[in-house]
Amino acid sequence: MCASCIISLGCSENKSTASSKTALNISTQKQTVEGEADSLAVSNTIDTSDYNKRNLHLANGDTSGYWPVKKQPYPLPGAILPFKRIIAYYGNLYSVRMGALGEYAPKEMLARLNVEVKKWEKADPGTPVQPALHYIAVVAQGAAGKDGMYRTRMPDKQIDSVLTIAKKINAIVFLDIQVALSTVKDELPYFEKYLKLPQVHLGIDPEFSMKTGAKPGTRIGTYDAADINYCSAYLAKLVIDNNLPPKVLTVHRFTRKMITNTENIKLHPEVQIVMHMDGWGQPELKKGTYRHWIYPEPVQFTGFKLFYKNDIKQAPKRMMTPEDLLKLKPQPIYIQYQ
Template sequence: MFPHYRMVGYCGLPGAAALGRLGTGDPGERVAEIEKKARAYAGDREPLPALELLATVVNPGPGPDGAYRTRTAGDTIQRFHELAREHEALLLLNIQPGRSSALDEVKALREWLVHPDVGIALDPEWDMGEGEKPGDTYGKTAGPELNGVSRYLSELVEKHDLPQKPFVFHQVAVSVVPEQEKLRAEPGVALIKSADGIGSPGMKRDTWHKLVKDMPDGLHTGFKLFYEEDAEGGSRLMEPEEVLKLRPKPEYVMYE
């Protein structure tokens, strides 16, 4: 994937506008917006649009299995997979594990992950431990757990002769990915550390520098922007040329 492409996408879920722009309005119009933004970020690379669909959504309540999460219906995933294929885009299936495990939720998506244009994104702050409730505290996914997901994806890539598969983890704070030094790149998997966090351009740059400091070898970088929250309090959304001045230069840019 990298350095041939620069990936740019929206995240979201239909019917849940608060979860991101991908879930608002006409999906085809959203993809057209993504394609335009991807061209603005491409530079000397090929633009690669991405649709980051929430496939496992954290819940405030435990639900029938006590996992504090809901899985998106297969027909919704199918619809967005078809849309991604129509536009030669990638479909990233985003996971907010709740009290389930990240790996279990990834395995539940196997029927989609055997396709060459489907990858995984993970929100570690919603990976809750025993006794923790979503919204009360940040969860966390440790480096060895992320490695387990990478190994599983690597095995799928090898078994099904797939192209390199993206695995994004959105990191809002250093604490949500403990044991980062143990992260390892796996064959056939592009492991992308995406700097999450809301704020002004200055605040987002500060978060970026904290999160990319001492990053293990073999990882790629991503950057997340928020249409509404980043512009609150008289602030503004960062422009593509500002994002591309970050070092290392982000290889995935995602808008929520």
């Protein structure tokens, strides 16, 4: 397959901010985080005091009651969040237009990612950084394809290449899925062998989940809490069955209708969910999107996307900095660069 064979509808031009086998006992599964001041049973799995403290820090002084999220389970050992901030490069190896991951040769791409990592380490020295490559493993298409699903799955050799590149800097890998007219239930099994690896996590993109049967790119798609719950339960089972550390599940969002019934999203000790602000534009517009669609519907953790090209199209023609993002309530713990 060549680069011209893929017509990406996931590239930045189509988005606007206006619009990831441990034995578990019952007591561990029932433990929840109520806030730093709450009385909690001592967990024998992670440093719960540090977990509470870091979550409170991410809330950044919020007094709404939304943040930090209440009644979330403590994660299993090896959890990344909130102990580290994930800094990811997004894209596809077949396309120079879908993000930095595919725009540059691997050596240059990793060097550029390291520059961003260093910026975050300087801006927030109290939070270690975990580099990541966020690879679009199922790409929404402009053509229906043989099965009429308007999506193309990337071959194993390309995913293997991403894993090899990531290993050079001890980066984790996200496999991102744009289902188009397919479903997460049909797509996840194709990537199970990779999701069984401890360093591989999952991203799902409702923008290209076309439940109405519309062609991808003609309107913004949607996922319901039931779709997210299916993915998190799928990942949780893989973690338990294969003795893995918790998986991170990122969910893209830049409008309200992209995610429905967020109050019904279920949390698991085996999975950490990031609601990821995926819109582009000038800083005030991006902050508004975060404030309207991420902040008031708390799930667990938050993410924020930065676009090297589209974020500077309008005045003041500058990307937001780590210092800018650290002023948000809550502070995002997953940052993606496209």
